[in-house]
Amino acid sequence: MDSLFSYSNRDASDDAPGQRPATALEALRTVFGYDSFRGQQADIIDHVVRGGDALVLMPTGGGKSLCYQIPALVRDGVTVVVSPLIALMRDQVTALRELGVRAAFLNSSLGPAEAREVERAMVQGEIDLVYVAPERLVTPRFLDLLDRTRLALFALDEAHCVSQWGHDFRPEYLQLSILHERHPMVPRIALTATADVQTRAEIKDKLGLTDARVFLSSFDRPNITYRVVPKKSERQQMLAFLRENHPEDAGIVYCMSRNKVEDVAAWLNQQGREALPYHAGLPADVREANQDRFIKSEGLVMVATVAFGMGIDKPNVRFVCHLDPPKSLEAYYQETGRAGRDGLPANAWMAYGMADVVMLRQMLEQSEAGDSHRRVERGKLEALLGFCETPDCRRQVLLNYFNETLPEPCGNCDTCLDPVETWDGTVAAQKALSAVYRTGQRYGAGHLIDVLVGNATEKVVQQQHDRLKTFGVGTDLTKVEWQSVYRQLVATGLLTVDLEGYGGFRLTDAGVSVIKGQRVVKLRKDPVLERRRGVHDALRRHTARGGSAGGGSSGEGVSRSGARGALSAADDALWHALKDCRTALAKAQSVPPYVIFHDSTLLEMVAQRPRDHTAFAHLPGVGGRKLERYADAFLEVIRQHG
Structure with missing residues (x-):
C-alpha cells in the first residue's frame, strides 16, 4: 500500500x-x-x-x-x-x-x-x-x-x-x-x-x-504563437524550426498514421534529437513506458497520433507540431492546448499542403457515417481549411469558431508577425479550372501544372494535352505558385476530388461560376521565405499573463532556451542549476519534475533570488508542504550562484 x-x-x-x-x-x-x-x-x-x-x-x-x-x-x-x-x-x-x-x-x-x-x-x-x-x-x-x-x-x-x-x-x-x-x-x-x-x-x-x-471563459491562449507553413520538405522545415526555437525543450509532434509516427521518431533520433513514438498499435507496456519517460524528462520529443491525447498533464510542453493537419479546428485547439499549460510562451506549428487537403476531403466523403453527421463534419473541415488558408489573424479565426470575438489582430501568430499578401486570383483560377475541364476532369495538380506552364512531358504529349488552348497559358506563375492556387481552390470548394473515378479534380458548381466570370477569387500569396522568430519577439506584441492561480506566469519571453527568456549568463547558469536540482529531487521520488515545481516557479527563483524561507514562501506555487520539503535544497542552489 x-x-x-x-x-x-x-x-x-x-x-x-x-x-x-x-x-x-x-x-x-x-x-x-x-x-x-x-x-x-x-x-x-x-x-x-x-x-x-x-x-x-x-x-x-x-x-x-x-x-x-x-x-x-x-x-x-x-x-x-x-x-x-x-x-x-x-x-x-x-x-x-x-x-x-x-x-x-x-x-x-x-x-x-x-x-x-x-x-x-x-x-x-x-x-x-x-x-x-x-x-x-x-x-x-x-x-x-x-x-x-x-x-x-x-x-x-x-x-x-x-x-x-x-x-x-x-x-x-x-x-x-x-x-x-x-x-x-x-x-x-x-x-x-x-x-x-x-x-x-x-x-x-x-x-x-x-x-x-x-x-x-475566453478560449484565447495568448501565450501560444500559431504558425502554419506550406509544405515543402516538412521534416527539414520542422527540424529547422525546432533548432531555432526549441533546442532544449519538450514537445509533441502529431502525425496522421502509425507508420509515419515511427519513421519520424527514428529520423529525429538520427538528427540528434531524442524522440519516442506513441500510437495505439504499440503494446500497452511500451506506450506506458514511453509516456512515463516523456512526463519525467525535460527535453524529450513525443511523436504521436491522436492516441496521445487527454492524459498529457505536463505543464512545460513548449511546442506542438503537426506534420499532418487534424480533422477539425476543435481537435486542433485541443491538441495545441497541450503546449504552454504553465502560461509561459509556447509554439503551435503546422505544415500543410495540397495532399493534406485532398486526403482530408477523401476521408470525409468515404466515411460510412450518416448524411447528417457528414454534414457536420464537412462544416468542421471547412473551418479548419479556412484557418490554414486565411490571410488574416489566425487567433481571430480560431476564436471566432468558438463564438468569441477578438477585436484586434493578436500580434502573436504568423500572419500578424509576417503579414500575408493577397491578390486577385480570378484569372489564375479561371486558367487552373479551365485546365481541369479541358483535360477531362481526370488529373491531379502535377499533370495540370505541367499543362499550364507548357511542360511537354511524355504524359502530356501522349494525352495530346500539348494541343489544348490552356497549354502554356500559365507561364506567369511558377510551379510552386500553381500548387498554392490549386490547394486553395480545393480548400475553398471550387474543386473537389473525384473519389469514384481516377482520383483527379472535378469542378464544383462554384468553380463553374468562376470560369463563367460570375465570381471573384481572392487568393493568399504563400511567403517565399519562412522568417524565424523567437517566441519572445512575438509575445512582446501581445498581452502578458499574470502569475496567479492555476499555472500562469509573469515571464515575458522565450529565446532559444524556450521558456526562460533572454537571460544573462549568470541567470542562465542559475536556471540550469535549479532545473538540475529539481530533476534530482524528482528522480529520488520517482515523480515528474514539474510535480516538484513548475518552470514558472523556477523562473521566479531566478528573478527574485530569495535568501530565506520567508522570501521563498512568497514565490508563486510554493505552498506550506513544498516550503517545508524543498526550500532548503533550492535556497542552497541560489546561494551557490551568488
Whole structure:
C-alpha cells in the first residue's frame, strides 16, 4: 500500500476532519501557494462550494482543476472525479499528494487489495478526492460504494467526451447522469477545455445539467504563437524550426498514421534529437513506458497520433507540431492546448499542403457515417481549411469558431508577425479550372501544372494535352505558385476530388461560376521565405499573463532556451542549476519534475533570488508542504550562484 497511501497516512494528523481550510482563499494560499485566483476561478469555486451545479469551459492551462480541487478541500465529504484516462489520474493524484492533499484513484492499474483499501478510505472519510474512470463508476459495485460514502462533489472532467459530435467521444459518459439520479443533493461540476456551441448543448443535455450555471471563459491562449507553413520538405522545415526555437525543450509532434509516427521518431533520433513514438498499435507496456519517460524528462520529443491525447498533464510542453493537419479546428485547439499549460510562451506549428487537403476531403466523403453527421463534419473541415488558408489573424479565426470575438489582430501568430499578401486570383483560377475541364476532369495538380506552364512531358504529349488552348497559358506563375492556387481552390470548394473515378479534380458548381466570370477569387500569396522568430519577439506584441492561480506566469519571453527568456549568463547558469536540482529531487521520488515545481516557479527563483524561507514562501506555487520539503535544497542552489 506504500504506492497509494504512504503519503496521506504519514500526514493523517495534519489532514484529519476539522482541519480543512476554512475558506477557498486559505486553501489556495496554504496548499497551492498562490495569492489570488485567476479569471472566473473565484466565482466558480464559490458557486460550487455553496452547492451549485456548474458547467465550466476554460482553456487548457487556465486552472480548471482548481475549480473542483479547492471545493473538495473546503466541503465535507469525498469528491469523486470522473476522468477518462489512467495516466491523467495518476499524474494528478501524484501532484496532489505532493501538496499534502489526501487523494487516490481507482482504476485497472490497482490490484484487488489496493482497490479495497481505497474503497475503505472513501467510506471512512480518510481521503478528500478519488479519481475514477467512467467505466468503473457506473458499475453496481461502485454505485453501492457511493451510497455508503459521504459525498462532497462530483467533478466530471473532460466533459466533451459525452458528445457524439466531438473528437474524443466516450460512450460511457452517456451514463453519468445516473449520479444525479441517485444523489440529487450532491453538486456536480462538468469541465472541458474544448466545446463548440453544439457540443456545449449536448453536454448539458446528456449529463442532465440543464439548470447548471455556465461559466464560459475566453478560449484565447495568448501565450501560444500559431504558425502554419506550406509544405515543402516538412521534416527539414520542422527540424529547422525546432533548432531555432526549441533546442532544449519538450514537445509533441502529431502525425496522421502509425507508420509515419515511427519513421519520424527514428529520423529525429538520427538528427540528434531524442524522440519516442506513441500510437495505439504499440503494446500497452511500451506506450506506458514511453509516456512515463516523456512526463519525467525535460527535453524529450513525443511523436504521436491522436492516441496521445487527454492524459498529457505536463505543464512545460513548449511546442506542438503537426506534420499532418487534424480533422477539425476543435481537435486542433485541443491538441495545441497541450503546449504552454504553465502560461509561459509556447509554439503551435503546422505544415500543410495540397495532399493534406485532398486526403482530408477523401476521408470525409468515404466515411460510412450518416448524411447528417457528414454534414457536420464537412462544416468542421471547412473551418479548419479556412484557418490554414486565411490571410488574416489566425487567433481571430480560431476564436471566432468558438463564438468569441477578438477585436484586434493578436500580434502573436504568423500572419500578424509576417503579414500575408493577397491578390486577385480570378484569372489564375479561371486558367487552373479551365485546365481541369479541358483535360477531362481526370488529373491531379502535377499533370495540370505541367499543362499550364507548357511542360511537354511524355504524359502530356501522349494525352495530346500539348494541343489544348490552356497549354502554356500559365507561364506567369511558377510551379510552386500553381500548387498554392490549386490547394486553395480545393480548400475553398471550387474543386473537389473525384473519389469514384481516377482520383483527379472535378469542378464544383462554384468553380463553374468562376470560369463563367460570375465570381471573384481572392487568393493568399504563400511567403517565399519562412522568417524565424523567437517566441519572445512575438509575445512582446501581445498581452502578458499574470502569475496567479492555476499555472500562469509573469515571464515575458522565450529565446532559444524556450521558456526562460533572454537571460544573462549568470541567470542562465542559475536556471540550469535549479532545473538540475529539481530533476534530482524528482528522480529520488520517482515523480515528474514539474510535480516538484513548475518552470514558472523556477523562473521566479531566478528573478527574485530569495535568501530565506520567508522570501521563498512568497514565490508563486510554493505552498506550506513544498516550503517545508524543498526550500532548503533550492535556497542552497541560489546561494551557490551568488
